[in-house]
Every structure is written in C-alpha cells, then in structure tokens.
Amino acid sequence: MTEPAETLSDPFQVPALSACLKAGTHSIHESLDTRIMSLSVFSSRERYALFVRTQSRLHHAVARWFxxxxxxxxxxxxxxxNRLWAVIEDCRDIGLTPEALSEDREVAAQVQILDIYSALGWLYVVEGSNLGAAFLLKQVKKLDLSETFGARHLAANEMGRGLHWRKFKNALDALELAGEQREAALKGAIAAFAFARQNVEQLLASPEN
Ligand code: HEM
Incomplete structure (x- = not known):
C-alpha cells in the first residue's frame, strides 16, 4: 500500500533557507532575548537609550545592503x-548625543559583510527582529514612548508584521542557492547575532552604564 502523499518525504529536497537560518540561530536568539530581558532594558529611558544604541549599531552595519x-x-x-532612519529619529527623540551616534557609526563601520550571500543572513536577522519588536513595543510604552516617538523602529509595517515577514521569507526561500552560498548566509546570520550580543554586552552590561 502506498503512503498518503503528505507523509512522503523527498530525501533530495533541500530545506527552505529561512528554516535553516531559524534553526541555525535558534539558541543564539534565545540566549540574546534572555540576556536583554535580564538587563532591565525597560526600567528607565536611560536604559532603553542604551538598547536603542545597540539597534543603531546593527542597523548602521547592514544599511548599505538594503x-x-x-x-x-x-x-x-x-x-x-530599511529602518535605519527610524532608529536615527528614535536616538534624537530620546536625547542621545551626536557623540554617541557617531561612536555607534564607527563601531558599525568596522563590520565586514563581504558578499551578498552573507548579507542575506544579516538581512534575515534585521528583518526578523521586527517580529520580536511587537513584544518590545508593549514594554516600551510603559516609558511613554511609542511608534511615533522614541520607538519608531519597533513599529509594525502597515501591511502587518506577519504578512510583511512572510513576503520576505518566501522570497528568501525562492532563491536557488548553491550549498556554499547557503552556508555563507547562515554564517552571516550568526555573525549578525554575535554583533548584536557584543553590543548588548558593551553598552548594557558595562559597569560604566
Ligand atoms: C528581548 C528581546 C527579544 C525578544 C523578546 C524577541 C522575541 C522574538 C519573538 C517572539 C519572535 C517571533 C518568533 C516567531 O513568531 O516564530 C522573534 C523573531 C525573531 N527575532 Fe527576536 N526577540 C528579541 C530580540 C531580537 C534581536 C535583538 C534580534 C536581532 C539581533 C532578533 C532577531 C529575531 C529574528 C531573526 C526573528 C525571526 C525568527 C524566524 O522566525 O525565522 N530578536 N523574536
């Protein structure tokens, strides 16, 4: 007897790129979330400002690839x-100094994304972060900030977060990439999470702040 079609698996089928990126970064994402939430990011506008600086570094690093x-x-x-404009306006809204902004630009300028396949991984991370932003936006509202002041970069796209993300993910999954190109994308995504983590440690966990 033949199996019903939906239970047949094709051993030659390559898993979707977005699924590989999600699986390959699941634990780093989880540990980053936990770390951010342990650092009282939403306890004051001063703490939140440091979080926005981490976002500024990440968005500056990847901006040119958009x-x-x-x-x-x-x-x-x-x-x-590209939400870099929103991050920059948030920095101004919450009173970050031009010196802080230019320091963040310098840190971001040191990041090397060498090819479009690595850039795919970085873009996956930056786009995906807008999904988790729904939760962060709820927290930040307790500081009297919103999608139109101080938390613009956490706003949902007008078509809705889910649909906006699915369109991006479907396009990623439609790309026909060679094995080494997929690997470069995964390395890019891992590097993007590592950069985000490094900035969280430098800015939010520093004894000076
Ligand atoms: C406290 C901070 C954070 C929380 C609570 C959080 C939470 C979430 C949640 C709930 C999702 C949706 C999962 C789903 O619907 O499947 C998500 C997705 C995602 N987040 Fe975060 N996140 C946080 C920070 C970040 C940061 C800083 C980044 C980037 C550096 C990031 C990158 C991503 C990515 C790439 C996805 C998409 C995963 C996928 O479905 O492929 N997140 N996050």
Whole structure:
C-alpha cells in the first residue's frame, strides 16, 4: 500500500533557507532575548537609550545592503524595509548625543559583510527582529514612548508584521542557492547575532552604564 502523499518525504529536497537560518540561530536568539530581558532594558529611558544604541549599531552595519541592486531584485520592497532612519529619529527623540551616534557609526563601520550571500543572513536577522519588536513595543510604552516617538523602529509595517515577514521569507526561500552560498548566509546570520550580543554586552552590561 502506498503512503498518503503528505507523509512522503523527498530525501533530495533541500530545506527552505529561512528554516535553516531559524534553526541555525535558534539558541543564539534565545540566549540574546534572555540576556536583554535580564538587563532591565525597560526600567528607565536611560536604559532603553542604551538598547536603542545597540539597534543603531546593527542597523548602521547592514544599511548599505538594503540599497544593493541584486538584493533588491531578489527581495520584495527591500529599500523600504530599511529602518535605519527610524532608529536615527528614535536616538534624537530620546536625547542621545551626536557623540554617541557617531561612536555607534564607527563601531558599525568596522563590520565586514563581504558578499551578498552573507548579507542575506544579516538581512534575515534585521528583518526578523521586527517580529520580536511587537513584544518590545508593549514594554516600551510603559516609558511613554511609542511608534511615533522614541520607538519608531519597533513599529509594525502597515501591511502587518506577519504578512510583511512572510513576503520576505518566501522570497528568501525562492532563491536557488548553491550549498556554499547557503552556508555563507547562515554564517552571516550568526555573525549578525554575535554583533548584536557584543553590543548588548558593551553598552548594557558595562559597569560604566
Ligand atoms: C528581548 C528581546 C527579544 C525578544 C523578546 C524577541 C522575541 C522574538 C519573538 C517572539 C519572535 C517571533 C518568533 C516567531 O513568531 O516564530 C522573534 C523573531 C525573531 N527575532 Fe527576536 N526577540 C528579541 C530580540 C531580537 C534581536 C535583538 C534580534 C536581532 C539581533 C532578533 C532577531 C529575531 C529574528 C531573526 C526573528 C525571526 C525568527 C524566524 O522566525 O525565522 N530578536 N523574536
């Protein structure tokens, strides 16, 4: 007797890229979430400002890839997905100094993303972070900040977070990449999480802050 179609698995089928990136970064994401929440990020505007600086570094590091013509062909509405402008406005809203902003730009400028496949991994992390942002936005409202003041970069896209994310994920999964290109994407995603973690440690866990 043959198995019903849905239980047949194709041994030659390559798992979707987004699933590989999710599985390959699951534990780093979980430990980053736990770390951020343990550092009282939402206990005051001063603490939240340090969190926004971590976001500023991450968004500055990846910003130029939202303008890459090949990636724009591959990924829907890529240029409009760039939330760097929102992060910069949030920095101004919460009173971060130009010195802090330029220090963050310098840290971000040291990041090397060498090719478009690694950039895919970085973009996956930055886009995906907008899903978790729904939870962060709820917390930040306790500090009297909102999607229009101080927490602009945590706002949902007008089509809704879920749909906006699914469009991005489906485009990632439609790419026909060679094994080493998928590996570069995974390494990029891991590097992006590591960079986010490094900034959380430097800014939020530093005894000076
Ligand atoms: C306290 C901080 C954070 C919390 C509570 C949080 C929580 C979440 C939640 C609830 C999701 C949705 C999971 C799902 O629907 O499957 C998510 C997705 C995601 N978050 Fe976070 N997150 C946080 C910080 C971050 C940061 C700082 C980054 C990036 C550096 C990040 C990157 C991602 C990515 C890439 C996804 C998409 C995972 C996927 O479905 O492929 N998150 N997060």
């Amino acid at each position: 303008e890459n013509a090949r990636l724009q062909n591959w990924l829907p509405e890529l240029a409009q997905r």
